[in-house]
Amino acid sequence: MTIVKNKTARVPALRNIPVSMNVDELRQLCLDCGADDVGFVAIDRPELDGDREDIKLAFPRTRTLIGFVARMTPDNIRTPLRSIANVEFHHTGDQVEHIARAVLKSLADKGVRGVYPSMGFPMEMDRYPGKIWVVSHKRVAEAAGLGKMGIHRNIIHPKFGNFVLLGTLFIDAEVTEQSQPIDYNPCLQCKLCVAACPVGAVGMDGNFDFGACMNHNYREFMGGFQNYVETVADAKNGMALRGEVTDSEHSSWWQSLSFGANYKAAYCLSVCPAGEDVIGPYLEDKGTFTRNILKPLADKTENIYVLKNSDAEAHATKRFPNKSVRHVASAIRPTSVEKFLSYSPLLFNRHQADGMDAVYHFRFSGAEVREATITIQNETLKVEDGLLGKADLTVGADAKTWIGFLRQEKNLVWALLTRKLRLKGDPRLLVKFGKCFPN
Numbered sequence: 457m458t459i460v461k462n463k464t465a466r467v468p469a470l471r472n473i474p475v476s477m478n479v480d481e482l483r484q485l486c487l488d489c490g491a492d493d494v495g496f497v498a499i500d501r502p503e504l505d506g507d508r509e510d511i512k513l514a515f516p517r518t519r520t521l522i523g524f525v526a527r528m529t530p531d532n533i534r535t536p537l538r539s540i541a542n543v544e545f546h547h548t549g550d551q552v553e554h555i556a557r558a559v560l561k562s563l564a565d566k567g568v569r570g571v572y573p574s575m576g577f578p579m580e581m582d583r584y585p586g587k588i589w590v591v592s593h594k595r596v597a598e599a600a601g602l603g604k605m606g607i608h609r610n611i612i613h614p615k616f617g618n619f620v621l622l623g624t625l626f627i628d629a630e631v632t633e634q635s636q637p638i639d640y641n642p643c644l645q646c647k648l649c650v651a652a653c654p655v656g657a658v659g660m661d662g663n664f665d666f667g668a669c670m671n672h673n674y675r676e677f678m679g680g681f682q683n684y685v686e687t688v689a690d691a692k693n694g695m696a697l698r699g700e701v702t703d704s705e706h707s708s709w710w711q712s713l714s715f716g717a718n719y720k721a722a723y724c725l726s727v728c729p730a731g732e733d734v735i736g737p738y739l740e741d742k743g744t745f746t747r748n749i750l751k752p753l754a755d756k757t758e759n760i761y762v763l764k765n766s767d768a769e770a771h772a773t774k775r776f777p778n779k780s781v782r783h784v785a786s787a788i789r790p791t792s793v794e795k796f797l798s799y800s801p802l803l804f805n806r807h808q809a810d811g812m813d814a815v816y817h818f819r820f821s822g823a824e825v826r827e828a829t830i831t832i833q834n835e836t837l838k839v840e841d842g843l844l845g846k847a848d849l850t851v852g853a854d855a856k857t858w859i860g861f862l863r864q865e866k867n868l869v870w871a872l873l874t875r876k877l878r879l880k881g882d883p884r885l886l887v888k889f890g891k892c893f894p895n
């Protein structure tokens with residue numbers, strides 16, 4: 457491999473001055489290590505603005521990010537038998553990390569250092585709930601020209617479609633030429649992903665219901681685990697627990713905890729026809745494609761995990777009467793005012809806000825002093841710093857009491873009586889606000 461050394465650099469392993477690597481040779485190395493496609497992005501590119509601080513924290517010497525994809529076996533992801541899909545998610549995920557390690561090992565021999573963050577888990581759980589991932593592989597992949605996010609917000613590679621998992625490496629060398637994003641989106645706007653998602657997480661307009669996906673698809677991951685443990689702890693005895701959790705659900709948890717957490721759906725990936733290698737059957741006959749791929753997933757009888765009175769529950773009940781709705785507690789519980797404000801747009805159930813037009817002022821005191829305005833209008837929610845415009849309801853709250861109330865640890869009436877929570881305006885607006893955040 458050609459490494460163009462800076463004239464003053466002497467000992468590669470100890471150097472402080474970046475080397476520049478030949479991009480074609482680096483690409484070939486990544487492909488030889490098992491990547492199916494690869495691209496290169498310099499650390500100062502604007503696409504990395506949201507992640508640069510974490511990248512630098514993980515590896516301060518980072519100069520270039522290598523984004524790459526590993527192909528999955530599409531038919532494994534498409535089958536209604538989800539153990540078959542999950543085994544492919546796990547194996548390809550492991551493969552992504554093996555590829556990253558192999559590339560770094562080779563580069564180390566050439567005096568180039570680097571790190572790789574996990575493909576998925578483990579992530580930085582001391583930040584949970586929050587940005588637990590170190591780098592957004594999707595953002596890197598887009599910048600590295602490996603595809604674009606489709607309506608379902610997964611990367612669609614122009615050739616392999618969305619049947620890819622993504623990996624990223626941070627290295628301390630520059631490359632002779634950077635990659636650029638592709639200039640079109642392979643998403644066909646067919647909306648099959650919208651039709652397939654059992655909890656309506658993928659909106660027709662590209663809106664993504666983060667909470668709905670977390671509560672169902674990620675039932676056997678971190679958020680659902682809290683709820684499962686609390687259900688076990690709250691049960692009076694084993695016999696009573698049988699009324700809450702079925703034998704099949706306990707066993708599914710056991711499998712997830714023993715062999716790696718399993719996804720409940722990922723149907724958005726399963727049905728996506730885009731990508732040169734996979735689009736054939738869809739173009740040949742859309743009706744047959746829909747019958748063969750979408751219908752078995754839609755017809756499958758299975759449990760769907762939703763919050764009571766949520767958009768996800770309304771969607772599952774209306775669209776999939778053959779599936780059984782199971783109520784669960786929210787996978788995301790705010791732990792601070794800061795998290796309450798940053799999570800509100802993600803956990804907002806827009807259809808519950810039908811007809812609402814209200815401005816809320818929040819004044820937090822105590823452990824966190826903060827003022828914010830939340831506006832709910834046209835089924836959208838906006839959070840802004842400070843007290844803006846005229847409030848329909850002003851909520852003055854001790855920060856810890858408010859968070860305790862949201863976490864169902866503190867009682868609203870007690871909070872009002874003790875003046876830890878004060879309302880100015882129509883109190884019914886607080887009830888309406890609560891409806892937008894079922895938990």
Ligand code: B12
Pocket residue numbers: 545574575576585586587588589590591592593594595608609610611612618619620621622623658664665666669670673674719720721722724725802
């Ligand atoms: C967080 C996360 C999730 C979240 C949010 C999904 C999402 N749309 O981003 C949940 C838990 C719901 C999820 C679900 C899935 N995920 Co996921 N997930 C990630 C993770 C860790 C980061 C995603 C990310 O980049 N977010 C930021 C921006 C770029 O994404 P966005 O779509 O614009 O933002 C949405 C959310 O992230 C959220 N959001 C934005 N900013 C912030 C900030 C905070 C603090 C929080 C909490 C949320 C949040 O709001 C947006 C709209 O809802 C990556 C791994 C990684 N380290 O990159 C895998 C990753 C994106 N997931 C992946 C997969 C495969 C899935 C699933 C199919 C899981 C499965 N196997 O069943 C589903 C698909 C859901 C979907 N349609 O998007 C793959 C995607 C592969 C591909 N071809 O694109 C990735 C890249 C893992 C990998 N290494 O391959 N995932």
Ligand code: SF4
Pocket residue numbers: 606607608609642643644645646647648649650724727728729730
């Ligand atoms: S299923 Fe259709 S609309 Fe959804 S992401 Fe794939 S191509 Fe786009």
